[in-house]
Amino acid sequence: MKPLVIFRHAPGEGPGYLGEVLKRRGVPFEMICVDQGQAMPSTVDAWSGLVFMGGPMSVNDPLPWIGQATGLIRAAREQDLPVLGHCLGGQLISKALGGTIARNPVQEIGWGPVTQVAAAAGRRYFADLPPTFEVFHWHSETFSIPEGATLVLTGPHCRHQGFVMGRMLGLQCHIEMTARMIENWIGNTEDHALGSTASVQTAEAMRTGMDHRLAALHRVADAIYGVWLDQLCG
Numbered sequence: 001m002k003p004l005v006i007f008r009h010a011p012g013e014g015p016g017y018l019g020e021v022l023k024r025r026g027v028p029f030e031m032i033c034v035d036q037g038q039a040m041p042s043t044v045d046a047w048s049g050l051v052f053m054g055g056p057m058s059v060n061d062p063l064p065w066i067g068q069a070t071g072l073i074r075a076a077r078e079q080d081l082p083v084l085g086h087c088l089g090g091q092l093i094s095k096a097l098g099g100t101i102a103r104n105p106v107q108e109i110g111w112g113p114v115t116q117v118a119a120a121a122g123r124r125y126f127a128d129l130p131p132t133f134e135v136f137h138w139h140s141e142t143f144s145i146p147e148g149a150t151l152v153l154t155g156p157h158c159r160h161q162g163f164v165m166g167r168m169l170g171l172q173c174h175i176e177m178t179a180r181m182i183e184n185w186i187g188n189t190e191d192h193a194l195g196s197t198a199s200v201q202t203a204e205a206m207r208t209g210m211d212h213r214l215a216a217l218h219r220v221a222d223a224i225y226g227v228w229l230d231q232l233c234g
Helices: 017-025 064-078 088-096 120-126 179-187 203-207 210-229
Strands: 004-008 029-033 049-052 083-086 101-116 132-143 150-154 162-165 168-171
Touching: 017 210, 049 064, 049 088, 064 083, 064 088, 064 168, 083 088, 088 101, 088 132, 088 162, 088 168, 101 203, 120 150, 120 162, 120 210, 132 210, 179 203, 179 210
Parallel strands: 004 029, 004 049, 049 083, 083 168
Antiparallel strands: 101 132, 101 150, 150 162, 162 168
16 A cells, blocks of 8 residues: 655644554555655655644745645545645645635634534544534634535534545544643643633643543544545555
């Protein structure tokens, strides 16, 4: 099997729990650290699928690699390669497919629910999950649903939490979180920026019941990642 390629856009936003899933399933993967200046590949021919992680930047920023990333996503679409995006990664997929990224009505940070939208496109990913389940959030922007894509997840503070187009799955929320990642994100955020609104939790709230919440989140991730990985191209 060709390896999967994972694009990291910030030092603290690597594959997280996804990396554990890949190792457990024996899926070969390589990581391109965009944050360290590693070059984007010119084609998608070497990969079985593409994964885009999160990052603090906006896809509307004038960064040269953003156009390269969206070009790779369009190339993957033409070749029917699976593509998965987390938060910024989901926004990159939306942008590549003709969607727009704009400020969400509120900033969303911490644990919060998402609800399945009744759509055939999402059933294969969420069939083993309850109608509403908890995930992790850390964003101030959100994506539109590109023409031809289907909204599959929604939430009380952000309407567009996930969409599907063919073998592409774009998520606004985070399912890849580990305790280390959460602590790293909290540690890199000013205290006054946390717990300031109904949709932004305090550090204490994010840490409350973390082990139990992460175990539940990883069960969600196992279900979603399992379906997506079964689509990888040899």
